[in-house]
Amino acid sequence: DTGVSQNPRHKITKRGQNVTFRCDPISEHNRLYWYRQTLGQGPEFLTYFQNEAQLEKSRLLSDRFSAERPKGSFSTLEIQRTEQGDSAMYLCASSWGHTQGTQYFGPGTRLLVL
Amino acid sequence: TQLLEQSPQFLSIQEGENLTVYCNSSSVFSSLQWYRQEPGEGPVLLVTVVTGGEVKKLKRLTFQFGDARKDSSLHITAAQPGDTGLYLCAGDNAGGTSYGKLTFGQGTILTVHP
Numbered sequence: 001d002t003g004v005s006q007n008p009r010h011k012i013t014k015r016g017q018n019v020t021f022r023c024d025p026i027s028e029h030n031r032l033y034w035y036r037q038t039l040g041q042g043p044e045f046l047t048y049f050q051n052e053a054q055l056e057k058s059r060l061l062s063d064r065f066s067a068e069r070p071k072g073s074f075s076t077l078e079i080q081r082t083e084q085g086d087s088a089m090y091l092c093a094s095s096w097g098h099t100q101g102t103q104y105f106g107p108g109t110r111l112l113v114l
Numbered sequence: 115t116q117l118l119e120q121s122p123q124f125l126s127i128q129e130g131e132n133l134t135v136y137c138n139s140s141s142v143f144s145s146l147q148w149y150r151q152e153p154g155e156g157p158v159l160l161v162t163v164v165t166g167g168e169v170k171k172l173k174r175l176t177f178q179f180g181d182a183r184k185d186s187s188l189h190i191t192a193a194q195p196g197d198t199g200l201y202l203c204a205g206d207n208a209g210g211t212s213y214g215k216l217t218f219g220q221g222t223i224l225t226v227h228p
Contacts, residue, residue: 004156006156031214033214033216035216040220041220041221042118042120042204042218042220043157043202043204043216044218045217048214048215091156091157093156093216102145102147102162103159103214103216104159105158105159106156107155107156108155108156110154
């Protein structure tokens with residue numbers, strides 16, 4: 001069990017550029033979640049997948065954000081036309097089950113938009 | 115308005131002291147998870163509590179889920195410098211709205227001085 005992995009760990013970009021993050025969940029987990037965490041706050045839910053289906057999206061996920069999980073394994077989160085307000089830690093988590101399932105988090109991708 | 119109120123936000127104590135962190139909500143949760151997070155890393159799961167009134171112990175840490183599944187506490191006995199970190203509580207399925215969507219508290223930054 002290698003745990004949840006995320007790449008890259010850090011990303012610095014200029015305002016207006018597009019960025020893409022990748023998350024590889026624990027292999028047997030069918031659910032995958034994305035959260036965003038800003039300094040001094042707890043993580044905030046963005047979206048989640050059950051297998052390849054995206055089941056819920058937060059209001060925080062504007063039109064500039066898109067997430068995919070094409071084969072029900074890894075997931076990508078893309079932010080288009082980045083803004084300074086997008087600077088945050090983007091966390092991925094995975095779990096097993098259709099209802100209650102403990103979520104295990106990856107190390108996160110820290111994004112800084114200049 | 116924060117759905118899950120965590121207190122205190124900051125705690126600075128001497129090695130050997132006891133402490134309690136609280137998470138309170140007006141919503142009922144299906145389960146509640148406690149995480150510990152180091153700077154620049156993702157949250158690491160400490161425990162999941164599911165049943166109202168449940169008490170779980172993990173070495174010097176004691177976790178309790180309220181009878182009504184609306185609140186929880188984390189008690190640390192004889193704190194050590196290695197306990198220093200950010201402690202987060204997270205409730206699942208607030209008010210029966212969505213399984214898997216974790217709602218986090220703001221976090222408690224604990225510093226244990228030698």
